[in-house]
Amino acid sequence: MLIFQSLTKTELSDALLPLSEAREERDLARISDDLERKLLLSKIEKKKRKQAEMRAKQLFHWVYQRYVTDYDQMTDIAKDVRSWLKENVRIFRLEETFSKQSDDGTYKFLWKLNDTKTIESVIIPAALKEKIGEEVVEALSDGKRYAGIETDRVGLDRELDSDSWARLTACISSQVGCAMACKFCLTGVQGLDRSLDVHEVVTQVHELRMRAPITNIVFMGMGEPLHNVKNIAKACQILLDEDGMNFSKRKVTVSTSGLVPGIDELYQSTDVSLAISLNASTDEQRSQIMPVNKRWNIDQLLDACRRVPLGGHRRITFEYVMLKDFNDSIEDAHRVARLLKGIPAKVNLIPFNEHPGADFKRPEDETVMRFQRTLLNQGYTTTVRISRGRDILAACGQLRSLFGTARGTEKHRDYGKSAEHA
Numbered sequence: 001m002l003i004f005q006s007l008t009k010t011e012l013s014d015a016l017l018p019l020s021e022a023r024e025e026r027d028l029a030r031i032s033d034d035l036e037r038k039l040l041l042s043k044i045e046k047k048k049r050k051q052a053e054m055r056a057k058q059l060f061h062w063v064y065q066r067y068v069t070d071y072d073q074m075t076d077i078a079k080d081v082r083s084w085l086k087e088n089v090r091i092f093r094l095e096e097t098f099s100k101q102s103d104d105g106t107y108k109f110l111w112k113l114n115d116t117k118t119i120e121s122v123i124i125p126a127a128l129k130e131k132i133g134e135e136v137v138e139a140l141s142d143g144k145r146y147a148g149i150e151t152d153r154v155g156l157d158r159e160l161d162s163d164s165w166a167r168l169t170a171c172i173s174s175q176v177g178c179a180m181a182c183k184f185c186l187t188g189v190q191g192l193d194r195s196l197d198v199h200e201v202v203t204q205v206h207e208l209r210m211r212a213p214i215t216n217i218v219f220m221g222m223g224e225p226l227h228n229v230k231n232i233a234k235a236c237q238i239l240l241d242e243d244g245m246n247f248s249k250r251k252v253t254v255s256t257s258g259l260v261p262g263i264d265e266l267y268q269s270t271d272v273s274l275a276i277s278l279n280a281s282t283d284e285q286r287s288q289i290m291p292v293n294k295r296w297n298i299d300q301l302l303d304a305c306r307r308v309p310l311g312g313h314r315r316i317t318f319e320y321v322m323l324k325d326f327n328d329s330i331e332d333a334h335r336v337a338r339l340l341k342g343i344p345a346k347v348n349l350i351p352f353n354e355h356p357g358a359d360f361k362r363p364e365d366e367t368v369m370r371f372q373r374t375l376l377n378q379g380y381t382t383t384v385r386i387s388r389g390r391d392i393l394a395a396c397g398q399l400r401s402l403f404g405t406a407r408g409t410e411k412h413r414d415y416g417k418s419a420e421h422a
């Protein structure tokens with residue numbers, strides 16, 4: 001059986017092709033002339049292809065824009081096609097095992113996969129509506145009903161509504177666990193269970209969109225997306241489809257710890273935005289906290305960034321987790337500025353989200369501001385990410401640890417339980 005969310009629109013159309021019909025097929029029997037027959041056959045082929053493409057388009061609308069997951073409700077699709085779909089193409093749903101909203105609006109979800117493994121997604125609200133515009137309002141305009149039909153949109157305990165937030169970013173997982181073992185990351189200590197399939201990635205966004213009008217997507221949840229690059233590139237194609245979720249390439253960001261070959265491969269099939277988890281100003285420093293740097297060093301990583309076909313004033317985001325007395329000095333800031341020279345770059349500083357058992361501390365606010373000022377003075381747009389959802393364990397891997405569904409998290413589990421009950 002095929003899974004709807006693993007198919008691009010073209011693949012869905014190919015699957016539907018054998019169901020297409022053209023009236024002209026009846027005329028074939030009475031035509032004996034070879035050339036005439038050939039011409040008619042080609043006309044029939046084109047008509048059938050067009051019909052299949054149209055049906056794939058309609059189905060994308062129903063599922064991704066109208067939030068309907070029951071074929072019987074898709075009234076403009078022929079009955080025999082709907083029966084075939086029920087037998088052959090399953091619309092996948094993720095089982096929500098837990099969700100919780102933080103005081104700052106961050107909403108965290110834990111999903112159970114078919115093999116009982118769990119993954120996390122987070123909705124991160126940002127900026128008040130007046131500051132950004134009307135897109136959220138548009139995204140919500142179809143509500144819970146579409147053309148008189150009950151949709152499968154899901155309510156949240158507290159609505160993430162159009163009046164409160166201008167940007168709702170979905171932070172999506174790409175793997176169950178992660179193999180990259182970054183020293184500052186809780187998922188890093190959990191190790192890798194497996195990579196996610198295309199439908200498991202696409203459905204995280206689909207499920208979140210059934211609950212809130214998501215405007216942006218970042219692949220910064222559990223896992224290294226480029227360690228699963230084929231599936232992530234295909235998932236991005238589906239997320240960007242104009243007849244489906246219709247995300248702009250500027251609003252979908254893949255974040256990597258520095259798997260250089262994956263950067264090149266990603267841009268062979270999609271051109272979403274890129275973020276690099278840099279976190280150090282020298283190779284020596286970076287190799288201490290990110291083992292990937294021993295295989296592909298900073299120079300090789302930045303060369304790959306220079307090869308990215310950005311275009312249209314787009315910039316690469318460089319994420320920099322600030323670790324107290326490790327990578328937060330003024331000298332570090334100057335070195336980062338020198339490294340990024342010539343790359344259309346913006347920098348996002350992330351003061352470390354401390355948790356008991358962690359080997360690092362969060363720098364003082366003054367240190368973070370000094371670092372930011374240094375980069376701003378060198379001409380780099382530099383933002384500081386405020387820690388979101390600390391009261392609900394929104395940092396990567398924390399929720400999964402709390403539920404004891406990850407390996408290697410023993411030293412963090414007690415914290416999870418006490419924080420949950422605090």
Ligand code: SF4
Binds near residue numbers: 257
């Ligand atoms: S920071 Fe990202 S790449 Fe590194 S271990 Fe964590 S999830 Fe993996």
